[in-house]
Amino acid sequence: GNSVTQMEGPVTLSEEAFLTINCTYTATGYPSLFWYVQYPGEGLQLLLKATKADDKGSNKGFEATYRKETTSFHLEKGSVQVSDSAVYFCALGIQGAQKLVFGQGTRLTINP
Amino acid sequence: EAGVTQFPSHSVIEKGQTVTLRCDPISGHDNLYWYRRVMGKEIKFLLHFVKESKQDESGMPNNRFLAERTGGTYSTLKVQPAELEDSGVYFCASSQWAGNYEQYFGPGTRLTVT
Numbered sequence: 001g002n003s004v005t006q007m008e009g010p011v012t013l014s015e016e017a018f019l020t021i022n023c024t025y026t027a028t029g030y031p032s033l034f035w036y037v038q039y040p041g042e043g044l045q046l047l048l049k050a051t052k053a054d055d056k057g058s059n060k061g062f063e064a065t066y067r068k069e070t071t072s073f074h075l076e077k078g079s080v081q082v083s084d085s086a087v088y089f090c091a092l093g094i095q096g097a098q099k100l101v102f103g104q105g106t107r108l109t110i111n112p
Numbered sequence: 113e114a115g116v117t118q119f120p121s122h123s124v125i126e127k128g129q130t131v132t133l134r135c136d137p138i139s140g141h142d143n144l145y146w147y148r149r150v151m152g153k154e155i156k157f158l159l160h161f162v163k164e165s166k167q168d169e170s171g172m173p174n175n176r177f178l179a180e181r182t183g184g185t186y187s188t189l190k191v192q193p194a195e196l197e198d199s200g201v202y203f204c205a206s207s208q209w210a211g212n213y214e215q216y217f218g219p220g221t222r223l224t225v226t
Contacts, residue, residue: 004154036217043116044155044203044217089155099145099157099168100215 002027006090006103013080014111021075021106023064023090031092033057033066033073034100038087047075047088082110114138116218118204124224130192133221137186137206143167144187145207145215146179150200161187194225 007022025031035047035057048057053068062077073090090103117136125131137144146158158177159169163184172179176195181187191198201222205215 041219043219044205046214046216049214091155097168098143098160099171100147100155101157102147102155104152104154105149
């Protein structure tokens with residue numbers, strides 16, 4: 001079946017630290033991969049995406065590379081800010097099925 | 113452009129009662145999706161409308177859940193009768209095109225069944 005496994009949270013870092021949130025997936029076919037972010041009191045927002053192997057998605061200083069050989073899509077940021085505090089969800093979309101399959105979410109807290 | 117809106121933001125009901133959640137998609141978006149997150153776990157797909165038709169309802173947990181989208185605009189999700197395990201956050205999303213997965217999410221409705 002199709003599934004996404006995310007790094008267990010919560011994650012707490014100091015401002016300007018390096019961030020990695022791990023995400024691995026299991027999928028039939030050729031999925032597209034996504035990171036969504038939910039800031040406090042808001043809905044999920046698409047942060048970045050990658051549609052094929054070796055693609056790198058990037059936005060707001062965050063990056064993730066679609067690694068088919070390791071079935072991974074780890075989220076990274078070189079220097080986090082307090083405003084990055086949120087819940088991050090890794091997700092995949094299967095070609096031919098319009099639904100998204102999400103991981104369990106990782107709560108990130110950045111302390112000043 | 114207004115985003116996806118959901119009402120209410122929070123609902124507290126007793127076991128056995130009925131609750132109706134509403135979602136207003138972005139204007140012009142034919143595709144509307146319902147998802148839910150239970151107990152801080154993963155967000156799970158419930159169903160997908162294309163206009164007023166149910167395209168995929170494979171994620172609906174049981175027949176206590178009824179989703180409608182009359183006229184292809186807003187959608188409602190009714191839970192009747194509610195059970196304790198239905199507690200969670202219900203998200204609605206919409207998209208103009210189904211194939212690229214760029215779904216725009218609402219803030220969610222937090223449902224608490226006591």
